[in-house]
Amino acid sequence: MNLSSKKKRSKSTKWLVGISLIASAVIAMAMTQISSNTVYFYTPDEAQAQAAALTSQNIKVAGMVIAGSREWDATTLKLAFTITDLKNHEIRVKYNGPPPDMFKEGQGVVIEGKISSDGQTFAAKTLMVKHSEEYKKPTAGGSNMNKELLEKSLFKDQPVTNPSSGGSTP
Template sequence: MKRKNQRLVLILLAAAAVAAAVLLAMSALKDQAAYFYTPGDVARQGVPTGRAVRIGGMVQAGSIRRMSDGVTIEFIVGDETPHTIPVRYRGIVPDLFKEKSGVVAEGRFDPGGQFVATEILAKHDENYRPPVLDAAKGEHRSKSLK
């Protein structure tokens, strides 16, 4: 075989190996990907049952209910549309989790349409308040940037 043909075969084998590695990585990531939905998206596209997804929106006022076991909570997530998603979560919620605040929940929809969350991520507002040392008291306090 000529040197030119050997080089061509080597380049083709390397390209095939890279393509196979990319396809293998994409296949593995497809099963791990969690898609993001808002309540309006779920109403338009339907409920994706049996697949790990993330939902996001605002925790509606007066919707947080704590169960008697002390670790299970139920709440309702809404967005700017009139659609809502009921959520059930068993675990400790983040400190920033409260009514009328943003939340992202990861989990799955059960056959009844309720979202069973495995993880809750509370979103904070965009107003950064750096701590300021109060020299008179020797304490840190938050200062509003407005």
């Protein structure tokens, strides 16, 4: 008789664990996906347009690395480069440490950190490379990659339009 009541108790515990897992999963999904205030990353013009309001927050911005903009000091491990949205909105990024291997000019990046209140500089604590969906074998004649594909996935519109943003069209 004791054994069956023990079994019942451990079964309810498992049920509670199961339900809580499901509930937290649903809540997490609702919070990250449905909330119109949650943006995974801003484009440079969106971030600059709202820089004054965003400056105290930890945000992510995505952009394309401008050729020749990279400065790297191997002794202090300080990296600096400029990102653009290809529509003349540029942000100077500062980061401590070496970048990921795929970092290079013309590459997409997603930076996480704080933007200056004037929107001109960004102190990044995380530097991620956002590459395109292409897979091509190397050929002698140079890159086979299509720059437009990367541009599209970096600068596409947010699904929930933010009325205060500069409003870049995809």
